[in-house]
Amino acid sequence: MFSKNNILTFLILLFSLHLYCQKDSTSVKERESKENLFIQEGLYKPLAPAKAAFYSAILPGMGQVYNKKYWKVPFVWAALATPTYFYLNNNSQYKRFRTAYKLRKTGLQDEFTDDLGNVSVSLETLEKAQEQLMENRDLSLMWGVILYVLQIIEASVNAHLLQFNTDDNLSFRPTFINNPVVFNAPKVGFTLKYTF
Numbered sequence: 001m002f003s004k005n006n007i008l009t010f011l012i013l014l015f016s017l018h019l020y021c022q023k024d025s026t027s028v029k030e031r032e033s034k035e036n037l038f039i040q041e042g043l044y045k046p047l048a049p050a051k052a053a054f055y056s057a058i059l060p061g062m063g064q065v066y067n068k069k070y071w072k073v074p075f076v077w078a079a080l081a082t083p084t085y086f087y088l089n090n091n092s093q094y095k096r097f098r099t100a101y102k103l104r105k106t107g108l109q110d111e112f113t114d115d116l117g118n119v120s121v122s123l124e125t126l127e128k129a130q131e132q133l134m135e136n137r138d139l140s141l142m143w144g145v146i147l148y149v150l151q152i153i154e155a156s157v158n159a160h161l162l163q164f165n166t167d168d169n170l171s172f173r174p175t176f177i178n179n180p181v182v183f184n185a186p187k188v189g190f191t192l193k194y195t196f
Contacts, residue, residue: 045163048159048160048162048163049156049157049159049160050156051066051159052064052066052067052155052156052158052159053152053153053155053156053159055155056151056152056154056155056156057152060076060077060080060148060151061073061076061077061151063151063152063154063155063156063159064076064151064154064155064158066155066159067155067158067159067162069158072154076151079147079151080144080147080148080151083140083141083143083144083147084140084144086136086140087137087140087141087144090133090134090136090137090140091133091137093129093133094130094133094134094137096111097126097129097130097133098130100112100121100126101123101126101127101130104123104126105123112126
């Protein structure tokens, strides 16, 4: 019986028909001096990731536009608009319950008390609502900051990866070759062929 590792290896070899590696587009042209050892040719721009991160930090989504990945901009805006909406909503509800709590503590009529003095929300409920809304507001702020930093990192990493070309010269193509001499006894082998 095959072990789990053998089955997993077989499935990986079976389903990975073409795996392409990346080739760095920065090639060495000539050596000039010790300070400037390489002159890069091609599409390599060493400041592109820093520019993309800077643009994304100034205006979210602008780094993605700089990388010419326009389809990512609505996702960035939606990702940042969602925690902003929840922050503003939770903050306004927190202020509403906080004001009602302060009025109730001073003995004045709040929005949860009618003209006859009937209370629809207790004082303990006002306290718990304030705590929960404050926690939700702070979590929304935390997620907003995390998503803001992630979109900056994504723009920078994408600018790095745009400078690499995928090339067919380095590829991995598993094939199964039957041995015509020994057809009844199957053999498993592995051949690796690479060219540069």
